[in-house]
Amino acid sequence: MNRPNLSPGLLALALCAALAGCAVGPDYKRPQVAVPAAFKEGEGWRMAQPADLQNHGQWWSLYSDPTLNDLQQRLLKANQTLAESEASYRQSVALVKGARASFFPSVTGNVDKTRSGQGGSSSNVRLADGSTVSSGGSGGVSNSYSASLGVSWELDLWGKLRRQLEADSATRDASAADLAASRLSLQSQLAQNYLQLRVMDQQIKLLNDTVEAYQRSLKLTENQYNAGIVTKADVAQARTQLKSTEAQAIDLKYQRAQLEHAIAVLVGLPPAQFSLAANGQVPRLPELPALVPSQLLERRPDIASAERKVISANAQIGVAKAAWFPDLTLSATGGYRSGSFQNWIETPNRYWSIGPQFAMTLFDGGLIASQVEQAEASYDQTVATYRQTVLDGFREVEDYMVQLKVLEEESGAQSEALDAAREALRLTTNQYKAGTVDYSNVVTTQTTALSNERSVLTLYGNRLVASVQLIAAMGGGWDSAQIASEGQKAKTP
Template identity: 75%
Template sequence: MITAAHSLNPLRRALALALAGLLLGGCAIGPDYQRPEQSVPVQFKHAEGWSLASPADLGHRGRWWELYDDATLNELQQRLETSNQTLAQSVAQYRQAQALARGARASFFPSVGLSTGKTRSGQGGGDSTVRLADGSTVTSSGGGGVSKSYDANLGVNWEVDLWGKLRRQLESDTAGMEASAADLAAARLSLQSELAQNYLQLRVLDAQKRLLEETIAAYQRSLTLTQNQYRAGIVTKADVAQATTQLKTTQAQAIDLKYQRAQLENAIAVLIGVPPAEFSLAEVDSVPALPTIPTLLPSQLLERRPDVASAERQVMSANAQIGVAKSAYFPSLNLSAAGGYRSGSLSDWITTPNRFWSIGPEFAMTLFDGGLIRSQVAQAEASYDQTVAAYRQTVLDSFREAEDYMVQLDVLEEESGVQLEALEAAREALRLVTNQYKAGTLDFNSVVNNQATALNSERTVLTLAGSRLTTSVQLIAALGGGWDQAQLEQVDSDSEQLP
């Protein structure tokens, strides 16, 4: 039997090796992460005329759709958060990344296993193995006796992180988890933006429908007037045909809006996770007003866009994987201990004379692999370069999107001003021509042409209003919506507290 004094020596040696490993592990193999260099302009090219966002503005963007001051839109956004199935997929992907990060943390701790078993064996002549009814096996060599062995074993194994391999893996998995959290935020923002755009376009269609209904009523009165004049012999039947054509064409346009509205309504239903047959939106008498949208500095954009944050976290993960690959050049240290009971008889199995134990360190190192480790390091470095390029491209795309939507809003505002002037002129021309027609100094063809011009101008004004609303949503999304990179710190903190 091994005495207690003898058993302490290997234990002490193992603890000393573990302590040395922890001290050596203070510096992990591989490069420490640094954000890739990226050219960032001082301000946007089209920032003139825009006000810079203040902290209060940024705080309000936490629920950025509230800028449109529409209770129905607010309710739909809440339903999207709880019921959208695309978002549910992204949430599940994020949970997978969380679990992977927790698994990386678990590798820092020893693993403990317990096993029990029964073995039947024999010796002698020819080899034969028989599986018994109780599930155990008997191995015998013709004519030899059969022996039984009962084992109960408790084992502990711990890989000491000498070269920082485990820490680099944890860095990689944590960065991957944060990238997944940013991807989730980007997916959420994209869906919120899509919902807001569909809803605002639907309200613009409602306004166009009201315009067409008012116009149809006016054209109906014009047709009645023309028919009366025709019966009185004042105008020709051609005028009646023109008035009828104009009325029916406008009615057809109004019917076409039903299909467009139904498409938007169905798209909204899917976004909030309900079948289109179970969802409808009542018409309202107004279109949400265009909100004031303060902009950010380009440098701030890097902290506000979840897709940029995700791309950078991918770079961090790839950088850590270089250290993981390089650690294969160095030996690994495993500390293991095992103890238990072994007996040939079940009756005295768990007794002091039948106990056993073992403890000791194990160094392992690859001496020759034909260049496998070198190739794995090269792969990790190439992967890092790829993620750096992807990050820089994502940053450039974010700048472009913000610039595009800012200039688009400016152009649409200018265009809307000119179009409103054209509408006022068209209304005045229609008023004058209608009076002249009633007085008999102009033919009905002049009235029809001016009515068509006025209607087209009215619809163009509404179309531009819809385009400005849609572009405003796109700009808010391009500026990061209500997201901020500081949220990733909370993501990491919450993950550390998970069991």
């Protein structure tokens, strides 16, 4: 076989063109979004910036609750939804590795044996006496042994492989951001459930203490009835109030159990294997971090994910446009082929071939054009999704800011109402003991006081939950720079 006449200079030129070739398609630019200078609902509200929030995103430490800290660590280790997201991220990492592999030559090896046969032919021969006989030709069976090694390398002249790597890398980064968003959402759910449970413990304690007070009131009323001081109706009212409050306490136990079950599932345990005892404490309401709207673009993982999908869609336009240009592939094959096993691997039986190949589509009925249009439309779609995600992020922060402000004002008014209700209860109780009012007045003021006590606790719980939601809406201490820590950045060879 004649060796093809390949000039080393031409081969070097082809390699340089492959390495320095331009990548077709648009380079990525972040889509323009309207970013306000400050949050509307943050005006006049001075927020602190605790250093703890920047400590690896452990924002739940702001609540200074060791049990909550421990539960969050257990969630990271055992939550199955988080494990699912982590596995999805590892798939995207493997996808990038596959894209990077396309920059390198592909080497294949083959060893085979082939056995083939061919049937013989037959003909009729006339003898001297006029009779005929059949004459058969001999068939053949042969063996063929072959061993070969092949190398194929597609040179990235037009940047198709580089654009594909860019797209896959952006998809991987989007998956890393999705993993962070899933983690933040689960951590937020856990914190909200835990804080509500602790507030509910205080609600249950309040009702249990109230039941004990109402039992004493019932005993006092029964004694007064036996002494002929009050009527039987007063006893009935006292007993009704007692039993109604007992029922409220029982109902809270059911609600608490549901919260405990939800926490168990979040930390990866069956509800039967998990319990949280009441500790008589409610976590304090923390000072919240300061944030300007422009920082939200880097702090929220869902926004980071949406932008990485825009990057991927932008790169796919280049991949689609590269189909207009020819592909250059360098290939070489060599090996040994023989009909005898003993003489198989010998110099006379060797063979080889080497040469470049240009291939391109000359006519496809508009297929490539349609694929470019699809890629461009997909890019426009991801841009719209990104912009909407940014708007939703701004809205959520504004919502939780105004919610916290309103709840704070409401809590102040409710505390004043509670003070007034306690004073009214004290005065009415003294009047009842002095015999100047009947028991119905006591029941009314007791009910009002209990309602205000519960409202104060409910509002405090709502403020705790809203604070968690605001921290999560701000990104929970996460930053888009942390995407790189999820795995090594893919680099174009």
